[in-house]
Amino acid sequence: MTVVAEHPTIPKVPGSLPIVGHTLRMVRNPLKFASEAAALGPIARIYLGPKMAYMVSNHELLYEILVRQAKSFEKGRHFERARPLLGNGILLSSGSFHRRQRLIMNPAFTKDNIASYLDIMRSAADDIFTTWEDGQVVQMYHMFYELAVRIVIKSMFTTDMAEQDIAEVYRSMPTVISGFERRAAIPPALLDLFPTKSGKEFYAAVERLRVIGHRIVADYRARGELPKNDLMALLLNSAAEGDKLMTDKQIHDEFMTLLTAGSETAPSAMGWSCYLLGKYPEVQERIQAEVDEVFDGRPVTAKGLERLEYTRRVVKESLRLYPPVWAISRCTKENVTICGYDLAANTQVFYSIHSVQRDPGVYEDPDEFHPERWEGEKGKRLPRSAFVPFGAGSRNCIGENFAWTEIQAVLATLLQRWTINPVDNAPVPPVAMGALVPGPLPMTVTRRKK
Numbered sequence: 001m002t003v004v005a006e007h008p009t010i011p012k013v014p015g016s017l018p019i020v021g022h023t024l025r026m027v028r029n030p031l032k033f034a035s036e037a038a039a040l041g042p043i044a045r046i047y048l049g050p051k052m053a054y055m056v057s058n059h060e061l062l063y064e065i066l067v068r069q070a071k072s073f074e075k076g077r078h079f080e081r082a083r084p085l086l087g088n089g090i091l092l093s094s095g096s097f098h099r100r101q102r103l104i105m106n107p108a109f110t111k112d113n114i115a116s117y118l119d120i121m122r123s124a125a126d127d128i129f130t131t132w133e134d135g136q137v138v139q140m141y142h143m144f145y146e147l148a149v150r151i152v153i154k155s156m157f158t159t160d161m162a163e164q165d166i167a168e169v170y171r172s173m174p175t176v177i178s179g180f181e182r183r184a185a186i187p188p189a190l191l192d193l194f195p196t197k198s199g200k201e202f203y204a205a206v207e208r209l210r211v212i213g214h215r216i217v218a219d220y221r222a223r224g225e226l227p228k229n230d231l232m233a234l235l236l237n238s239a240a241e242g243d244k245l246m247t248d249k250q251i252h253d254e255f256m257t258l259l260t261a262g263s264e265t266a267p268s269a270m271g272w273s274c275y276l277l278g279k280y281p282e283v284q285e286r287i288q289a290e291v292d293e294v295f296d297g298r299p300v301t302a303k304g305l306e307r308l309e310y311t312r313r314v315v316k317e318s319l320r321l322y323p324p325v326w327a328i329s330r331c332t333k334e335n336v337t338i339c340g341y342d343l344a345a346n347t348q349v350f351y352s353i354h355s356v357q358r359d360p361g362v363y364e365d366p367d368e369f370h371p372e373r374w375e376g377e378k379g380k381r382l383p384r385s386a387f388v389p390f391g392a393g394s395r396n397c398i399g400e401n402f403a404w405t406e407i408q409a410v411l412a413t414l415l416q417r418w419t420i421n422p423v424d425n426a427p428v429p430p431v432a433m434g435a436l437v438p439g440p441l442p443m444t445v446t447r448r449k450k
């Protein structure tokens with residue numbers, strides 16, 4: 001199916017108010033708003049205050065934006081909300097500077113390197129799972145959040161980061177993320193004009209994280225020999241080799257970027273997978289059987305993870321239904337035409353990965369959980385650009401393989417020993433925070449008898 005606009009007019013999402021446009025509706029229920037826009041067609045006009053923007057909900061348009069005509073787009077302005085913490089780190093930097101940072105950091109994400117993080121992932125998971133009692137209720141999302149913070153710190157930065165620093169990151173990050181969200185909806189300059197309690201808490205949390213970041217950079221500098229391919233070592237070595245652009249501030253910004261990007265998203269993916277496993281116990285049993293067959297009670301290995309085909313399909317379907325990064329934005333650098341639609345220069349373009357991945361024109365029963373849709377040839381027939389939880393093109397997720405390994409290693413380690421069940425059958429509505437999260441997600445853990 002090719003989307004070429006027969007009528008180049010782009011429909012407007014109804015319900016825009018004078019002065020504020022759609023802003024209040026977007027803030028109140030962003031997911032519902034994005035679905036309404038998707039119902040109007042591949043692309044719709046929305047209003048952020050008086051300013052017009054676009055909302056894209058179709059994979060072919062998304063491919064144009066992220067890959068084929070990526071040169072005509074830059075990161076959207078909503079990324080600016082993260083500038084106070086992430087500075088000019090790899091998520092926010094652009095052009096040739098971004099390309100060189102990515103080249104410097106790539107070695108930390110090679111297949112071999114990621115496999116070498118596996119022990120850290122497994123033992124961090126075990127440290128938590130072995131403290132559970134049979135029948136205990138666990139707040140799954142919060143637990144995964146803490147675990148992901150630990151995993152990203154201990155694998156990306158081989159530092160003896162003190163426990164209190166890890167706890168501080170875990171405590172401060174949600175305040176910072178919700179601050180980012182407010183700043184996406186209301187211009188930061190306006191927010192800072194009227195200092196509020198939440199504004200002060202946001203800056204205090206940013207400052208606490210910044211202090212930790214600077215301390216870690218200083219600790220590394222004080223070390224003699226640096227570990228090979230550790231992310232911080234790659235950055236510091238580049239500076240040591242005379243790279244004038246790799247200042248301490250830049251290294252700090254990269255550290256914060258990796259910490260934020262790596263600890264916000266994976267817990268959402270693990271949380272949603274567990275939610276679905278609780279809802280579909282037969283799927284959970286099938287994963288347990290696969291994990292038992294591959295590992296037979298032994299610790300997970302990189303080679304073994306490659307054999308978890310069914311588990312991977314389940315995680316993939318969970319990432320389709322609940323993409324942790326559910327919407328992103330770009331800005332047109334010039335007038336550009338995508339699939340027949342003319343977009344004006346200097347206009348914000350939001351795209352909803354959530355809507356793209358639930359497009360009824362692509363997926364049969366788009367709102368249903370069907371891991372089998374990814375089986376063999378059937379899965380290969382689905383257009384690649386209609387499954388983009390990690391983005392696409394030159395700005396795709398550098399941590400994609402890390403995340404796949406982490407999610408599978410943690411789920412396999414969990415399900416080797418435990419069966420998880422929802423505390424009740426109440427639906428779990430997605431909360432569109434920085435990532436699309438399932439809320440606290442209380443689940444009962446039952447020790448498996450084998």
Ligand code: HEM
Pocket residue numbers: 090091092102152156257258261262263265266269323324325328388389390391392394395396397398399400402403
């Ligand atoms: C399920 C987990 C994850 C999801 C769904 C996810 C999703 C994404 C997406 C959609 C982007 C593209 C943003 C854009 O196009 O503007 C992105 C970028 C990025 N992600 Fe991830 N991510 C995940 C895990 C991770 C992890 C574990 C790390 C690090 C350890 C990481 C680090 C990054 C970085 C640094 C970028 C910016 C890359 C660049 O601009 O060159 N992510 N991620």
